[in-house]
Amino acid sequence: PLTGGPFTLDPRALAVMLLHLAYSVATYLVVRQQLATATRIATVSTWADVLFGASIALVTEGANSPFYVFFAFAVLAAGFRAGLRRAMMVTGASVALYLSLILVSRPEGLHFYIMRPAYLAITGYLVGYLGEQRMILESRIRELEAASQRERIARSLHDGYVQALAGVNLRLATSRELLRRGQTEEAFVELTELQAGVNREHDELRAYIRSLVDLEPPPAPPTLGDGTRFSIRAHFDGSLLLVEHVLQIMLEGARNVRRHARADSAVITADAVGEKVRITIEDDGVGFATGAAPPWSIASRAAELRGEVRVGRGAHAGGHVQIELPEC
Structure with a gap:
Protein backbone atom coordinates (compact mmCIF):
# COMPACT_ATOMS: atom_id res chain seq x y z
CA PRO A 1 0.00 0.00 0.00
CA LEU A 2 0.99 3.60 -0.63
CA THR A 3 2.22 5.46 2.42
CA GLY A 4 2.84 9.16 2.84
CA GLY A 5 5.71 10.94 4.43
CA PRO A 6 7.38 14.33 4.73
CA PHE A 7 8.46 16.01 1.49
CA THR A 8 12.21 16.34 1.27
CA LEU A 9 14.28 18.47 -1.06
CA ASP A 10 17.99 18.24 -1.62
CA PRO A 11 19.69 21.21 0.09
CA ARG A 12 21.66 22.00 -3.06
CA ALA A 13 18.50 22.04 -5.19
CA LEU A 14 16.79 24.26 -2.60
CA ALA A 15 19.76 26.64 -2.64
CA VAL A 16 19.66 26.87 -6.46
CA MET A 17 15.88 27.46 -6.41
CA LEU A 18 16.20 30.22 -3.83
CA LEU A 19 19.05 31.77 -5.78
CA HIS A 20 16.91 31.76 -8.92
CA LEU A 21 14.08 33.41 -6.99
CA ALA A 22 16.43 36.16 -5.84
CA TYR A 23 17.72 36.57 -9.41
CA SER A 24 14.14 36.87 -10.72
CA VAL A 25 13.25 39.54 -8.14
CA ALA A 26 16.45 41.46 -8.96
CA THR A 27 15.65 41.32 -12.69
CA TYR A 28 12.14 42.61 -12.03
CA LEU A 29 13.49 45.54 -10.02
CA VAL A 30 16.05 46.40 -12.70
CA VAL A 31 13.33 46.42 -15.37
CA ARG A 32 10.92 48.40 -13.20
CA GLN A 33 13.51 51.04 -12.26
CA GLN A 34 14.96 51.10 -15.80
CA LEU A 35 18.49 50.66 -14.46
CA ALA A 36 19.71 49.11 -17.72
CA THR A 37 18.72 49.05 -21.38
CA ALA A 38 16.16 46.51 -22.57
CA THR A 39 18.71 44.91 -24.92
CA ARG A 40 21.26 44.43 -22.15
CA ILE A 41 18.66 43.01 -19.77
CA ALA A 42 17.43 40.58 -22.44
CA THR A 43 20.96 39.36 -23.21
CA VAL A 44 22.03 38.90 -19.59
CA SER A 45 18.76 37.28 -18.47
CA THR A 46 18.72 34.82 -21.38
CA TRP A 47 22.16 33.40 -20.65
CA ALA A 48 21.48 33.49 -16.90
CA ASP A 49 18.39 31.36 -17.52
CA VAL A 50 20.51 28.86 -19.44
CA LEU A 51 23.04 28.66 -16.61
CA PHE A 52 20.30 28.20 -14.05
CA GLY A 53 18.83 25.41 -16.18
CA ALA A 54 22.20 23.66 -16.22
CA SER A 55 22.54 24.16 -12.44
CA ILE A 56 19.09 22.66 -11.81
CA ALA A 57 19.94 19.71 -14.04
CA LEU A 58 23.18 19.21 -12.05
CA VAL A 59 21.52 19.04 -8.63
CA THR A 60 18.30 17.22 -9.62
CA GLU A 61 17.56 14.11 -11.57
CA GLY A 62 14.73 11.79 -12.48
CA ALA A 63 11.33 12.38 -14.02
CA ASN A 64 10.51 15.13 -11.51
CA SER A 65 13.51 17.30 -12.37
CA PRO A 66 12.36 20.82 -13.39
CA PHE A 67 15.46 21.52 -15.48
CA TYR A 68 13.50 21.26 -18.74
CA VAL A 69 11.26 24.18 -17.75
CA PHE A 70 14.27 26.45 -17.22
CA PHE A 71 15.91 25.50 -20.51
CA ALA A 72 12.60 25.78 -22.38
CA PHE A 73 11.91 29.22 -20.89
CA ALA A 74 15.28 30.53 -22.09
CA VAL A 75 14.66 29.13 -25.58
CA LEU A 76 11.11 30.55 -25.74
CA ALA A 77 12.23 34.00 -24.59
CA ALA A 78 15.08 34.10 -27.12
CA GLY A 79 12.95 32.82 -29.99
CA PHE A 80 10.02 35.18 -29.57
CA ARG A 81 12.26 38.13 -28.76
CA ALA A 82 14.98 37.82 -31.39
CA GLY A 83 13.99 35.16 -33.91
CA LEU A 84 15.47 31.94 -35.24
CA ARG A 85 19.18 32.77 -35.02
CA ARG A 86 19.18 33.70 -31.34
CA ALA A 87 16.86 30.79 -30.50
CA MET A 88 19.23 28.31 -32.15
CA MET A 89 22.21 29.83 -30.30
CA VAL A 90 20.45 29.43 -26.94
CA THR A 91 19.20 25.96 -27.89
CA GLY A 92 22.69 24.84 -28.95
CA ALA A 93 24.21 26.12 -25.71
CA SER A 94 21.49 24.43 -23.62
CA VAL A 95 21.85 21.10 -25.43
CA ALA A 96 25.65 21.22 -25.17
CA LEU A 97 25.52 21.97 -21.43
CA TYR A 98 23.06 19.17 -20.74
CA LEU A 99 24.97 16.64 -22.83
CA SER A 100 28.18 17.60 -21.01
CA LEU A 101 26.49 17.02 -17.66
CA ILE A 102 25.26 13.61 -18.83
CA LEU A 103 28.71 12.59 -20.08
CA VAL A 104 30.37 13.73 -16.86
CA SER A 105 27.88 12.51 -14.24
CA ARG A 106 25.93 9.68 -15.93
CA PRO A 107 27.89 8.31 -18.89
CA GLU A 108 26.30 4.88 -18.41
CA GLY A 109 22.81 6.37 -18.83
CA LEU A 110 23.52 8.23 -22.07
CA HIS A 111 21.11 6.06 -24.07
CA PHE A 112 18.35 6.87 -21.57
CA TYR A 113 18.92 10.62 -21.20
CA ILE A 114 19.80 11.41 -24.83
CA MET A 115 16.18 12.05 -25.82
CA ARG A 116 15.84 14.98 -23.44
CA PRO A 117 18.31 17.23 -25.28
CA ALA A 118 16.83 15.96 -28.57
CA TYR A 119 13.37 17.15 -27.50
CA LEU A 120 14.88 20.44 -26.39
CA ALA A 121 16.56 20.91 -29.79
CA ILE A 122 13.29 20.22 -31.63
CA THR A 123 11.44 22.64 -29.36
CA GLY A 124 14.11 25.28 -29.88
CA TYR A 125 13.90 25.03 -33.66
CA LEU A 126 10.10 25.22 -33.73
CA VAL A 127 10.04 28.18 -31.34
CA GLY A 128 12.77 29.96 -33.27
CA TYR A 129 10.96 29.41 -36.57
CA LEU A 130 7.68 30.74 -35.17
CA GLY A 131 9.47 33.69 -33.62
CA GLU A 132 11.17 34.49 -36.91
CA GLN A 133 7.85 34.38 -38.74
CA ARG A 134 6.32 36.67 -36.14
CA MET A 135 9.13 39.18 -36.61
CA ILE A 136 8.75 39.04 -40.40
CA LEU A 137 5.00 39.60 -40.07
CA GLU A 138 5.46 42.54 -37.69
CA SER A 139 8.04 44.07 -40.03
CA ARG A 140 5.64 43.72 -42.95
CA ILE A 141 2.84 45.30 -40.94
CA ARG A 142 5.09 48.26 -40.05
CA GLU A 143 6.03 48.68 -43.72
CA LEU A 144 2.38 48.66 -44.76
CA GLU A 145 1.49 51.16 -42.04
CA ALA A 146 4.35 53.44 -43.11
CA ALA A 147 3.30 53.20 -46.76
CA SER A 148 -0.29 53.98 -45.80
CA GLN A 149 0.84 57.02 -43.81
CA ARG A 150 3.01 58.26 -46.69
CA GLU A 151 0.11 57.86 -49.11
CA ARG A 152 -2.23 59.72 -46.76
CA ILE A 153 0.26 62.56 -46.32
CA ALA A 154 0.89 62.81 -50.06
CA ARG A 155 -2.85 62.85 -50.77
CA SER A 156 -3.45 65.54 -48.16
CA LEU A 157 -0.64 67.71 -49.51
CA HIS A 158 -1.72 67.27 -53.12
CA ASP A 159 -5.44 67.75 -52.64
CA GLY A 160 -5.16 70.52 -50.08
CA TYR A 161 -2.01 72.57 -49.83
CA VAL A 162 -0.67 72.14 -53.36
CA GLN A 163 -4.02 73.27 -54.72
CA ALA A 164 -3.99 76.19 -52.30
CA LEU A 165 -0.58 77.25 -53.60
CA ALA A 166 -1.90 77.06 -57.14
CA GLY A 167 -4.77 79.33 -56.11
CA VAL A 168 -2.31 81.79 -54.54
CA ASN A 169 -0.35 81.88 -57.76
CA LEU A 170 -3.49 82.65 -59.77
CA ARG A 171 -4.60 85.42 -57.45
CA LEU A 172 -1.13 86.97 -57.47
CA ALA A 173 -1.28 86.99 -61.26
CA THR A 174 -4.69 88.68 -61.06
CA SER A 175 -3.35 91.29 -58.63
CA ARG A 176 -0.40 92.01 -60.90
CA GLU A 177 -2.73 92.50 -63.84
CA LEU A 178 -4.92 94.86 -61.81
CA LEU A 179 -1.87 96.88 -60.79
CA ARG A 180 -0.69 97.02 -64.39
CA ARG A 181 -4.05 98.49 -65.35
CA GLY A 182 -3.90 101.00 -62.52
CA GLN A 183 -6.84 99.48 -60.63
CA THR A 184 -5.18 99.83 -57.24
CA GLU A 185 -8.37 99.59 -55.16
CA GLU A 186 -9.35 96.28 -56.75
CA ALA A 187 -5.77 95.02 -56.38
CA PHE A 188 -5.77 96.02 -52.70
CA VAL A 189 -9.00 94.08 -52.08
CA GLU A 190 -7.63 91.07 -53.92
CA LEU A 191 -4.38 91.11 -51.95
CA THR A 192 -6.24 91.53 -48.65
CA GLU A 193 -8.38 88.48 -49.39
CA LEU A 194 -5.29 86.60 -50.52
CA GLN A 195 -3.49 87.42 -47.27
CA ALA A 196 -6.42 86.16 -45.22
CA GLY A 197 -6.51 82.95 -47.26
CA VAL A 198 -2.75 82.41 -46.88
CA ASN A 199 -2.98 82.94 -43.11
CA ARG A 200 -5.79 80.41 -42.90
CA GLU A 201 -3.88 77.83 -44.92
CA HIS A 202 -0.76 78.53 -42.85
CA ASP A 203 -2.65 77.80 -39.63
CA GLU A 204 -4.09 74.59 -41.08
CA LEU A 205 -0.69 73.46 -42.35
CA ARG A 206 0.95 74.15 -38.99
CA ALA A 207 -1.77 72.20 -37.19
CA TYR A 208 -1.35 69.36 -39.68
CA ILE A 209 2.44 69.24 -39.18
CA ARG A 210 2.05 69.26 -35.41
CA SER A 211 -0.41 66.40 -35.63
CA LEU A 212 2.14 64.36 -37.64
CA VAL A 213 4.72 64.57 -34.83
CA ASP A 214 2.08 64.11 -32.10
CA LEU A 215 2.81 67.45 -30.45
CA GLU A 216 -0.92 67.83 -30.12
CA PRO A 217 -3.67 65.32 -30.85
CA PRO A 218 -5.16 65.57 -34.34
CA PRO A 219 -8.89 66.15 -34.61
CA ALA A 220 -10.95 63.00 -34.67
CA PRO A 221 -11.81 62.06 -38.26
CA PRO A 222 -15.50 62.22 -39.08
CA THR A 223 -17.27 58.90 -39.34
CA LEU A 224 -19.52 57.87 -42.20
CA GLY A 225 -22.67 58.55 -40.20
CA ASP A 226 -21.68 61.98 -38.82
CA GLY A 227 -22.04 65.51 -40.15
CA THR A 228 -23.76 66.87 -43.22
Missing part, protein backbone atom coordinates in the same frame (compact mmCIF):
# COMPACT_ATOMS: atom_id res chain seq x y z
CA ARG A 229 -25.58 64.57 -45.64
CA PHE A 230 -24.68 65.32 -49.27
CA SER A 231 -26.58 64.74 -52.48
CA ILE A 232 -24.30 64.80 -55.53
CA ARG A 233 -25.21 64.84 -59.22
CA ALA A 234 -22.99 65.52 -62.24
CA HIS A 235 -23.83 65.34 -65.93
CA PHE A 236 -21.60 67.18 -68.41
CA ASP A 237 -19.05 66.66 -71.16
CA GLY A 238 -15.59 68.18 -71.40
CA SER A 239 -11.86 67.73 -71.49
CA LEU A 240 -9.81 66.13 -68.74
CA LEU A 241 -8.75 69.58 -67.53
CA LEU A 242 -12.37 70.67 -67.17
CA VAL A 243 -13.37 67.45 -65.44
CA GLU A 244 -10.51 67.79 -62.94
CA HIS A 245 -11.45 71.36 -62.10
CA VAL A 246 -15.15 70.60 -61.77
CA LEU A 247 -14.54 67.65 -59.47
CA GLN A 248 -12.06 69.61 -57.37
CA ILE A 249 -14.53 72.51 -57.05
CA MET A 250 -17.27 70.11 -55.98
CA LEU A 251 -14.91 68.51 -53.46
CA GLU A 252 -13.82 71.88 -52.09
CA GLY A 253 -17.44 72.95 -51.88
CA ALA A 254 -18.32 69.84 -49.87
CA ARG A 255 -15.41 70.47 -47.51
CA ASN A 256 -16.42 74.11 -47.01
CA VAL A 257 -19.98 73.09 -46.20
CA ARG A 258 -18.77 70.55 -43.64
CA ARG A 259 -16.31 72.96 -42.02
CA HIS A 260 -18.26 76.23 -41.97
CA ALA A 261 -21.94 75.88 -42.86
CA ARG A 262 -23.14 73.79 -39.90
CA ALA A 263 -25.66 72.30 -42.29
CA ASP A 264 -27.71 69.12 -41.98
CA SER A 265 -27.86 68.54 -45.73
CA ALA A 266 -26.36 69.89 -48.94
CA VAL A 267 -26.88 69.45 -52.67
CA ILE A 268 -24.02 69.74 -55.15
CA THR A 269 -24.73 69.50 -58.87
CA ALA A 270 -22.77 69.96 -62.07
CA ASP A 271 -24.74 70.24 -65.32
CA ALA A 272 -24.11 71.32 -68.88
CA VAL A 273 -26.02 74.53 -69.68
CA GLY A 274 -25.46 75.57 -73.28
CA GLU A 275 -21.74 75.92 -73.77
CA LYS A 276 -21.02 76.17 -70.07
CA VAL A 277 -20.86 73.87 -67.06
CA ARG A 278 -22.85 75.16 -64.10
CA ILE A 279 -21.90 73.96 -60.61
CA THR A 280 -24.37 74.67 -57.83
CA ILE A 281 -23.64 74.22 -54.13
CA GLU A 282 -26.60 74.65 -51.79
CA ASP A 283 -27.01 73.82 -48.11
CA ASP A 284 -29.41 74.46 -45.25
CA GLY A 285 -26.79 75.94 -42.95
CA VAL A 286 -25.98 79.45 -41.76
CA GLY A 287 -25.50 80.86 -45.25
CA PHE A 288 -23.30 83.78 -46.34
CA ALA A 289 -23.28 87.31 -44.99
CA THR A 290 -24.46 90.08 -47.28
CA GLY A 291 -21.71 91.04 -49.69
CA ALA A 292 -19.54 88.07 -48.73
CA ALA A 293 -16.78 87.10 -51.15
CA PRO A 294 -16.86 83.63 -52.68
CA PRO A 295 -14.55 80.98 -51.20
CA TRP A 296 -11.16 81.87 -52.59
CA SER A 297 -10.09 78.28 -53.29
CA ILE A 298 -13.15 77.87 -55.54
CA ALA A 299 -12.82 81.34 -57.04
CA SER A 300 -9.19 80.73 -57.97
CA ARG A 301 -10.06 77.56 -59.88
CA ALA A 302 -12.91 79.30 -61.66
CA ALA A 303 -10.62 82.18 -62.57
CA GLU A 304 -8.09 79.79 -64.08
CA LEU A 305 -10.75 78.67 -66.61
CA ARG A 306 -12.18 82.20 -67.02
CA GLY A 307 -15.30 81.19 -65.12
CA GLU A 308 -17.61 83.11 -62.80
CA VAL A 309 -18.61 82.59 -59.18
CA ARG A 310 -21.73 84.03 -57.55
CA VAL A 311 -22.58 83.82 -53.86
CA GLY A 312 -25.99 84.49 -52.38
CA ARG A 313 -29.15 82.75 -51.27
CA GLY A 314 -31.07 80.22 -53.27
CA ALA A 315 -34.70 79.21 -53.15
CA HIS A 316 -34.29 77.98 -49.57
CA ALA A 317 -32.50 79.24 -46.48
CA GLY A 318 -28.81 78.50 -46.27
CA GLY A 319 -25.78 78.98 -48.46
CA HIS A 320 -25.86 79.15 -52.23
CA VAL A 321 -22.82 79.19 -54.53
CA GLN A 322 -23.03 79.01 -58.30
CA ILE A 323 -20.02 78.54 -60.54
CA GLU A 324 -20.10 78.71 -64.33
CA LEU A 325 -17.19 77.40 -66.37
CA PRO A 326 -16.81 77.51 -70.15
CA GLU A 327 -16.58 74.10 -71.77
CA CYS A 328 -13.11 73.26 -73.02
